[in-house]
Amino acid sequence: MFLIDRRQMLTLAAWSAATTKAWAQSPMHPQERALYEAAKREGEVTWYTGQYSAEPSEAAGRAFTARYPGVRCNVVRTTSQVAFQRLSQDARAGVGQCDVFSSTNGGHYIQLKRQNRLMQFRPVNADGLLPILRVSDPDNYFQSSFIGIYLMAHNTRLVSETEAPKSWTDILDARWKDKLAVGHPGFSGAIGLWALQMRRMFGPDYLVRFERNKPQVGRSSIDPVTMMTAGERAVGVAVPSATTLTSISRGNPLRLIYPTEGVIAALSPSAIPNNAPHPNAAKLFMEFTTGPGLSTAVRTLFNESLRPEVPPPDGSRPLDQVTMLAPSMEEAERGVPEVREVWRELFGV
Amino acid sequence: MCRRSARSGANSLAFEDIGMSQGGAAAPALRPSRFRLLEPAMLLWVALIAALLVLVAAPLVKMLLISFEMQETGEFTFQNYLTAYGRARYLDALRNSLLLGLLSATISTVIAVPMAWAVSRTDMPGKGFTWAVVLAAFVMPPYLGAIGWILLAGPNSGWINVVWRAVTGATEPLVNIYTFTGMAFVIAMHSFPLVFIFVKSALDLISSEMEDAANILGAGTWVTMRKVTLPLVWPSILGGFILIFLETIALFGTPAIIGIPARINVVTTQLWQFFEDPVRVEVAAAFAIPLLLITIALIAVQKLMLNRKGFVSQTGKGGERREVKLGPWRWVLLGWCVSVALLSVGKPLIVLLQASFAKAWGRGFSLDNLTLRNYRFLLFEHDQAPQAVWNTLWFSAASATMAIILALLVAYIVVRKLMRFAGALGFLAMAPFVIPGIVLAIGFYAAYAGPPMSLYGSALLLILAFTARFLPIAYASSQAAIRAVHPEMEEAARILGSGRLHAIRKITAPLIKSSLLGGWLVVFIVASRELSAAIFLVGPRTRTMSVLLYDLTEQGNFEVVSAFGGILLFITMVIVGIGMKLVGRDFMLRRE
Secondary structure: OOOOOHHHHHHHHHHHHHHHHHHHHOOOOHHHHHHHHHHHHHOEEEEEEOOOOHHHHHHHHHHHHHHOOOOEEEEEEOOHHHHHHHHHHHHHHOOOOOOEEEOOOOHHHHHHHHOOOEOOOOOHHHHHOOHHHOOOOOOOOEEEEEEEEEEEEEEOOOOOOOOOOOOOOHHHOHHHOOOEEEOOOOOOHHHHHHHHHHHHHHOOHHHHHHHHOOOEEOOOOOHHHHHHHHOOOOEEEEEEHHHHHHHHHOOOOEEEEOOOOOEEEEEEEEEOEOOOOOHHHHHHHHHHHHOHHHHHHHHOOOOOOOOOOOOOOOOOOOHHHOOEEOOOHHHHHHHHHHHHHHHHHHHOO | OHHHHHHHHHHHHHHHHOOOOOOOOOOOOOOHHHHHHOHHHHHHHHHHHHHHHHHHHHHHHHHHHHOOEOOOOOOEOOHHHHHHHOOHHHHHHHHHHHHHHHHHHHHHHHHHHHHHHHHHHEOOOOHHHHHHHHHHHHHOOHHHHHHHHHHHHOOOOOHHHHHHHHHHOOOOOOOOOOOHHHHHHHHHHHHHHHHHHHHHHHHOOOOHHHHHHHHHOOOOHHHHHHHHHHHHOHHHHHHHHHHHHHHHHOOOHHHHHHHOOOOOOOHHHHHHHHOOOOOOHHHHHHHHHHHHHHHHHHHHHHHHHHOOOOOOOOOOOOOOOOOEOOOOHHHHHHHHHHHHHHHHHHHHHHHHHHHHOEOOHHHOOOHHHEOOHHHHHHHHHOOOHHHHHHHHHHHHHHHHHHHHHHHHHHHHHHHHOOOOOHHHHHHHHHHHHHOOHHHHHHHHHHHHHOOOOOOOOOHHHHHHHHHHHHHHHHHHHHHHHHHOOOHHHHHHHHHOOOOHHHHHHHHHHHHHHHHHHHHHHHHHHHHHOOOOOHHHHOOOOOOOHHHHHHHHHHOOOHHHHHHHHHHHHHHHHHHHHHHHHHHOOOOOOOOO
């Protein structure tokens, strides 16, 4: 039902090219202009990101460089927990290498803020974000840069629409033994949020029963999408809507399932570490992520738009029509490492 | 104690098993005159010691020290060891690693020994083909083989199982890669060349007279092989077995790619977890130290097993070598080699190539599934992929150059016995041979990542780590090369007034050029696919192809991963091609 045909795809591509070009040439506001001049002297920005998948991350990096020639964006895309691990290794070695840090796990920012490791900055563009995203941190240590919708999906050749699970608890049924695939909370920040939310809603027993169905464990939350398209597993648990929709648009027999309880919504920020080697470029990048540039770039790969003037992606339900579930950032800070440990005891890895 | 045992290990592995004779003649007493003549090179000698200390000794010492340090305060404590071994899950990881090492090494030995025997001693046809297979299996990075095997032997979607179900109508899969044996098998498929090389070079030295003696006494071909030929190369088999065991327990890529879905935690994936926030290098070090102890224990066992037995096959009395006539059995052996070729190289390569040109690999070999998008994405749209290719090339080239220069100088001093304690230098150069790569990486992180050096994320750190890691390969080939050059030639030059360094440059260096180039290429190739050390040491600007490939596998996007693997293999093939052109076909496998 979400399949888009070639003509729609071409229209979309044309629209995206036109808007990207229009945006790349649109005038800069004074703060942006001043930052750009300073950033040009720094020459580059290094972006540790676990939010968007590889393709849209690269697209965002290219869009940034297109608007700000002379400032190169180094995209270091890993899963969020690994991005955080890299940041911690940098910190432990006392070496600043990261300019902008983007993780799906909001808990990371609470911890970094508490440890005084972030730089305060309010991009002008943040005022134009969707109302729910405008104030990520009242002290402006981090700013919204991502809406991730994590739900279920199934391979329509292996499981029909009527048979497919409808809710997060359906997948606990023994019927789904050896049919599920999921990411790993030690790697994916989103899976950490999902596991935490499931435990909160359904009790500690949830993961125990989930484990009994022997889901195939990957690392990224995106991994199950590949497992489904390959036919290795029938149902993907807590997969991102964007990657699934991208895969559907390429002709793979997948279908999104909006669980009856609601979807996991990661409204995640980005931040500048206070030992960032290119602070001006980092601030400019924050203007970029909160501005129309990022939303326009990632939207073509079915990621949610962060701004009202950039339409949401095709094929996903409008955000005001879905129930969004997620632990708070404060809960995530303590809860995700805990649930990761529980997971490892249960799954052995 | 660590030092002494590791040293004996270095000796036994490097000298006996690679097929070089132990030691040579007893050292003649050092004459003061030699000392005097070496004066100008004295600085070089000091620099060499310093380099080896920096590359090998310091990281290990630092790791040992911090394993007893409290994080932040630096006080002495045993707590890291209690933390590292205080959980059943962590102990399971250790047990799994040991079992995995044993199983992979066993499978490799079973695969490689018949191949080596067939190529070295029989009239089996297709020897050139078998060589090519061994070379190709060696060149292919193990994590790429692992991805190939996921595409082949995933329980539901793997090609082998799809075909099996279609043909037999069965519901259960024929093979499942996500198992312990599956993982051991994949590792063995890319490690067996080491056993092959070791055993073949040993077999090449045995003259047919020993086999003839057995034949005269009534033993047939098989009995002779079992009771005479194979026992004579037992040290090489054991050496290869131990080396593969060590390589396996230090492997990171395959356990992360296959082990996590298979739910098997091993030492390397556990070490990675100790680097999660808060980074606990101290605990990681404590967890890694037993790997070193196990290595040392293994070398000791090897010594014991080989003790007081004679394996002399080179008597210096000539002796002819004849091929054993196998009759129809030679086709059975060829069949074995072809099967290994299919499993280790043929099948994984085909599915990887298919996936790299596919929109979705699960849709199979059809025209409407073909695309160049994966390659386009990597080459033109990916910010770091071209950079990673470049990084890989120049890091590997730099570390190969450093390793060869260092190894050559050390080998020269050791072989010509120019210095007191020259043997210690040789030991340091060989030591990384028995240090699991991941242990070395943690040592490097502990010693050089932070202040005062603050090398974390720099190209230098990676180049140093690669140099240290592959120094033994360079050393083995330099040593063999220098042994082959008689000192008289240099002495002639020196009598005519040349200085030592000048004589080396004008006489020795040209003579050993091609073996050195061969050694350089081998180091280059192994460095270009290194993952276990790089994964702990890279920064955003120094990511190598292997690290980027590993990061890409996180998302399970096998089409793009395969395309990147294709690029990596293409580059390696070009290098191998150049190597063959310059040095000869068997440059990677030649010793002495």
